[in-house]
Amino acid sequence: MTYYAGLDVSLNETAICVVDATGRIVAEGAVPSDPDSILTWLDRRKCPIERAGLEIGGISRWLHEGLRAGGLNAICIDPRRLRALTKIMPVKTDRNDARSIAAAMRVGWYSEVHIKSKASQLLRMLLTNRKTLLDKQIDIDNAIRGTLRVFGIKFPAISVMPLSKRACGRRSRMPLSRANL
Structure with a gap:
């Protein structure tokens, strides 16, 4: 049977x-x-x-x-x-x-779905996670820029250079310190 x-x-x-x-x-x-x-x-x-x-x-x-x-x-x-x-x-x-x-x-009334190889699934997962991290980095950069704008600190548009280097490389009328915050 x-x-x-x-x-x-x-x-x-x-x-x-x-x-x-x-x-x-x-x-x-x-x-x-x-x-x-x-x-x-x-x-x-x-x-x-x-x-x-x-x-x-x-x-x-x-x-x-x-x-x-x-x-x-x-x-x-x-x-x-x-x-x-x-x-x-x-x-x-x-x-x-x-x-x-x-x-x-x-x-036999079904359509079989192709299952990708383990290597393909792993690569897709890594690419998706990388994209998520990059998107989150941009979100954090924008949140910091928006927060600092309240104190008169303005940054140029987001670029490839990390926010930390842009922040340290510019002059501000109001230096960042705990006393100012």
Whole structure:
């Protein structure tokens, strides 16, 4: 017998539904959202899983990698296609979503999402973090400029030169000291 699993992943808990080739629900449950817990839960059911589907999301890439390493044929799917199936449900719960994903895995009604390599994900994370830090640096520079403007200290427009060098390299009518503040 062939079995299919649907995993509805949230940050803390993953709802799991296993169906057979006829669509009958064989097992349902919920486990912590980590690959070892999911694999252990599936192994206890003694059902050879043909395909396991999970919607792409925040921790899905990490789970996908861990489930694949554990020998499970895990597939990240596009949630937009699945939304048409779940839209008609009167009650939307994690359990029902897991059932829908399992049904989609069984009939092949899903679009697989490409998972980027670990190196690509790492590079993207570093570039995003760098951009965030640079944006925050500009925000801090602007806040300092705005605060000092109250005391009559004016800086030229923001440039590549750090604020500390611009501040130390200029003359002011009012020197900065604790007495003036």
